[in-house]
Amino acid sequence: MRILQLHNDHQSLGGAPQVMDHEAALLRGAGHSVEQYRLPPAEELGLSGIRAAAKSVWNVEASREVARMIKDFRPDVAHVHTPFPLLSPAVFRTAARLGVPTVTTLHSYRYSCIAATCFRDGHVCEDCVGKILKLPGIRHRCYHDGLGASTALTTSLLLHRGLGTLHHKIDKFISLTGFGKRLLVRDGLPAEKITVKPNSVADPGPPTGPDEVKPYVAFAGRLLEVKGVETMLRAWRDVPAGLTLKIAGDGPLRPLVEERAAVDASIEYLGWVSEEDVGALIAGARCLIVPSEWYEGLPLVVLRSLSYGTPLVVSDLENICEDVVADDAGVAFTVGDPASLATALGDVVADRQGWLSRRERARASYMKRYTPDADVARLESIYAEVIDARGRG
Numbered sequence: 001m002r003i004l005q006l007h008n009d010h011q012s013l014g015g016a017p018q019v020m021d022h023e024a025a026l027l028r029g030a031g032h033s034v035e036q037y038r039l040p041p042a043e044e045l046g047l048s049g050i051r052a053a054a055k056s057v058w059n060v061e062a063s064r065e066v067a068r069m070i071k072d073f074r075p076d077v078a079h080v081h082t083p084f085p086l087l088s089p090a091v092f093r094t095a096a097r098l099g100v101p102t103v104t105t106l107h108s109y110r111y112s113c114i115a116a117t118c119f120r121d122g123h124v125c126e127d128c129v130g131k132i133l134k135l136p137g138i139r140h141r142c143y144h145d146g147l148g149a150s151t152a153l154t155t156s157l158l159l160h161r162g163l164g165t166l167h168h169k170i171d172k173f174i175s176l177t178g179f180g181k182r183l184l185v186r187d188g189l190p191a192e193k194i195t196v197k198p199n200s201v202a203d204p205g206p207p208t209g210p211d212e213v214k215p216y217v218a219f220a221g222r223l224l225e226v227k228g229v230e231t232m233l234r235a236w237r238d239v240p241a242g243l244t245l246k247i248a249g250d251g252p253l254r255p256l257v258e259e260r261a262a263v264d265a266s267i268e269y270l271g272w273v274s275e276e277d278v279g280a281l282i283a284g285a286r287c288l289i290v291p292s293e294w295y296e297g298l299p300l301v302v303l304r305s306l307s308y309g310t311p312l313v314v315s316d317l318e319n320i321c322e323d324v325v326a327d328d329a330g331v332a333f334t335v336g337d338p339a340s341l342a343t344a345l346g347d348v349v350a351d352r353q354g355w356l357s358r359r360e361r362a363r364a365s366y367m368k369r370y371t372p373d374a375d376v377a378r379l380e381s382i383y384a385e386v387i388d389a390r391g392r393g
Contacts, residue, residue: 001383002033004075004100006066008087009041015300016107019199020081026200026376035073037066039086056085057156063094070098077383080104084116085153089160092169101171101386105197106180107297111166112187114153115142119226119294123336124317129187133158167193171386176297179319183295195382198298200375204279207309207363210356211284216244216268217313217348218285220278220301223251228291228315228336233260235341236267242349245289248273248281283308286355287348290314293336303370309363311355313344327365329358 007020017038024034039062055062066087070078078095080087080102095102108116112129114137119125127136134154137143143150160166166189173194175181181194223229233256236245243266247257250272261269273281282288288305292315302320305312312330314321321332331347334340348355368374 001027001077001380001387002073002075003027003035003383004069004073004078005034005036005081006038006078006083006087006091007036007081008039008083008085010082015199015297016082016105018300019105019107022200023079023375023379026372027379030376030380032380035069035075037069056088056153057159058090059086059088060090062087063090066091066094067098070095070100075100076387078102079383082107082110084110084156088156089165089169092165093163096169099390101390102169103172103174103382103386104170105174106176106184109180109183109295111157111189112183113137113142114150114157117226117294118183122225124294129183132161132188161188171390172382174382177319178322179295179317180297197375197378197382198369199300199303200370200372201300201303201307203366203371204283204307207359208283209359210286210310214244215242215286215352216246216284217287217289217345218246218248218281219289219291220248220281221290221299223247223249223253223257225253226292226294226296227251228293229253229257231293231336231338231341232289232291233257233267234338235345236260236264238339238342239345240349241266243286243345244268246270246281246285248278279304279308282310285310286352287311287313287330289341289345290320291333291335291341292317292320295319303366306362306366306370309359309366311358311362313341313348323365323369327361327368329362329365 005020005024009017027034078100083089083091092102109118110116114134120140128134134157138150138154141147141150143153174197175194176198178196181196184194185191221227246268248270257269261267282305288310290302290312295317306329312324314324314330314332315335316332317335324330325332331344333344
């Protein structure tokens with residue numbers, strides 16, 4: 001097959017481009033041809049939030065470039081990873097007009113929430129889910145904290161719903177989790193057009209087991225409020241002695257983490273570390289803590305933890321905990337609740353053997369759901385389905 005990948009990079013680093021490049025490598029390794037069309041972040045082009053959001057309504061220039069690439073490359077399918085803000089949903093119409101079926105991965109909740117996060121003012125927000133016109137997003141200035149930018153992006157979603165772009169020009173939506181699919185259905189998208197396909201991560205090989213000389217639990221990620229860092233630090237005060245909390249990452253809450261590590265010898269702050277060192281950190285942990293407080297699309301760090309056979313303590317948001325709990329690869333605590341997290345971590349301290357026994361189930365969860373071989377097979381199946389359906393149509 002010939003696959004054209006489309007993506008709009010963002011200034012803040014996220015998982016979408018990493019996933020796209022990973023999938024490109026997998027597909028090429030399986031004998032397929034892959035080309036990419038990427039737009040840089042709006043900030044690199046010197047565009048204001050309003051101008052960038054306006055392009056999100058209908059970017060004529062990007063549509064022309066995509067049409068040119070389709071005519072030159074002649075893809076069997078176009079896979080759009082992130083069309084917002086600059087590509088705009090108009091690229092789906094361009095591909096459809098030229099007879100190319102389209103697939104899009106929902107790395108965020110942008111089609112249902114102009115902020116893309118379903119998170120506002122320190123808590124989960126679904127005010128716009130189920131509404132054709134996302135007026136709450138305008139009222140709260142959810143896109144780039146601006147009225148004009150929020151209005152433009154809301155207009156884009158409204159226009160492309162009204163024109164049938166989302167329902168008729170996109171052949172398949174890929175949701176990373178069952179929860180993500182259910183949210184999209186609640187927002188009005190047809191269930192039969194949404195396929196659940198999680199991401200994958202490379203197999204690091206057979207697990208080596210945790211560090212038993214200096215046992216620890218770990219957190220690896222950006223130090224942001226929505227990542228639950230403050231909840232984790234508050235919880236740690238009430239966790240019985242016996243383990244070290246190792247924290248790897250950087251971000252706005254770094255001063256808080258450094259302050260706590262300076263006064264608590266059981267907290268070790270590692271700063272920003274390499275991917276290789278993150279892997280070693282996760283592999284040696286008794287468990288990985290993922291205390292996210294927003295509907296984060298299944299974080300890659302969860303998949304990496306399972307690949308090393310390291311069980312997890314995760315917040316009880318369905319998009320994160322559903323399969324972890326179902327596979328008994330970890331436990332869930334009440335999101336945003338330090339006492340609940342402290343109780344879960346207290347069990348990690350007290351029940352060493354129980355958490356060791358979870359390692360086999362964690363690794364089995366990875367082998368069942370998140371290997372590269374499973375990922376490329378699912379992609380091939382999705383592409384074949386939409387190509388066949390477009391041919392029959």
